[in-house]
Amino acid sequence: MPGVTESHATDFALLRYTAGELDESEREQIHRHVESCERCRVALNEIRRVDRGLRELADARLSLPDEKGLELPPGDPFEKRPHFPVWRAERVTPAVADRALAASERGNDGVGSLLAAADGPPEELAQHLGGLSLADPASRYLLLYAPEAMACRLVDEPANCLRFAEEMLARLRSESSSGPSSEAETMVPLAMLAGQAHLLAGQTSNWTGELEKGRQHLEAAYESFSESSDEVRLALTEYHESQRRSFAGKPAEGLLLIRRAVRTLEIYGIEDFVARARVAEGIALSQLGRDEEAVACFRAVAPVFESHGLWKNYVSAVNSLGTSLGRLGRLAEARREYSRALKKVSREKYPALLAFTRHGLASLLFSAGRYAEAAKAFGQAGALFQDLRQVGDAMLSWLYEIESWARSGDAARALHRLEIFRAEVDRREALDPFIVRQLGEALSGREPDFEKAAELRRRAEEMLRENLKAASG
């Protein structure tokens, strides 16, 4: 490995010199050479700049392009980022920019009433959208901002979000045939609006588990944002598509997409979205069995969510961290993370998040075989959910609590909890009573059939989730 070739130091030798990795004689040789060689002095300065930059990237935990050179299959709609056109046909003068600013403010002011219409009967939203003139740039800004405001309601109102996105798409389809106004198009292209509606529909479909529908919408969003040269929203679409692929059992593709998205989000300094994307990266890594790397992702983002007050994301990161640590057998560490989170999430302000955190801790203990502790934690989570009238979540926790008591050897307590559960099921007609009866049979007797109990619990869990989804619209 030469340090100096053809009378000059190699770049690699200069890097090792910079990093202090040379032995004494090599260091002396390079030092003497650089003193007397202008070309190598310049090269050394440039290498120091590269080295400093790379160290800063590493300190800031920013991403390198994917190390494996993995590629999506040819023809995949997300295979590559498009090349954007540089110059648009319409020149943007200061007067256009001034008018755009005024229009964006008017658009912003209209978001509240459009969202109120989305809460009303279906015809009210269609009527409101139909009354907007898309030749008016203010209407375009309104339709650009409204889906983002709507997405904040996604967890509680998925059906409303999907309806909003579909109505908006119908409105846009009716407009494209009548021809756009050029100034409005310069300010907010129709393709960008279509991208927004598809993105909202795509993320909502992911949330409700309709992954095929999500795929169609996210692909359409990607195409629309490519057409409108919107790099940041392309990255956001990649983020949602990455999650979809991970849920659909393609975590390697999810990982590739999320790393592409992270690089863009980092460049634009959108710190909270970088953190969200890191969670998606961690989930993909964890599904690939790379839990050590997943742990690093989840650990890095928790303080970011905390500093932005994004507690829902914080709890989701802690739960994912706990799961990965549990899989690595680092139970004590995982418990410390949970107890830290339980102290941080305010019971008064975020009782539901506290319940989810406790449920996460219980799941960790359950998968580690600490059934008695798991049973207590599931019981506490169930009580918290019940206080919040989140009946479906409460019942899921109780199901696990019953199985945990049985697995811990406390059959009496398991059957007692099962009786209470049965009464609740009868009262709410939340489950097929036959499943509950079978569960009772599996857990009774001298040798409970845990395999059968787990299978029944999974079936009951699916049924409860379906009911929950139906209840939320």
Place this chain on the structure above:
Amino acid sequence: MELETPSPARSVVEAVLLDPNERSKLIRYARVRFGIDSDTAEDLLQETALDLLRQQSLVRSPKGFVFTVFRVRCSRLLRKNVADRRVFAPAEPGTRQRASESSDSQAIDSRLALQEALEEVSAGCRKLLRAYYFEGRSLREAADVTARAYSGVWRTIDRCLKKLRQCLA
């Protein structure tokens, strides 16, 4: 009487894009860093304003965001012109440091330049760099991670460093 709170987009546009000092800084930056003339830089600034309005909900650090959008637009234009063989007048030597006076902008500029440069190097080289810089391994360990012979590592890194230096120069 209640005072009206200015919207974030307006405050950013006014603070960054309508402020003559900020404008002239950005225009000078485009000239010195990319060799882009003032009229073209003015046009890019207007486009940056439109981008800002489109993405107002995603703006976290307004000045940084404006600088990043503007720089990305300058860089894309330069790349296109290089591809079309229409290169602007090169920056005067020694003016790079004065191109962006704020240290924030300088940091963003260096980071973006390095990230763009990293897109240009081979996947094998990125793997080595990841192992060395991001995972704290020595160069010998990096060779093990990438299943390369140590004698091959120096050639890969040598080529990669040459490319990074070229891109940053």
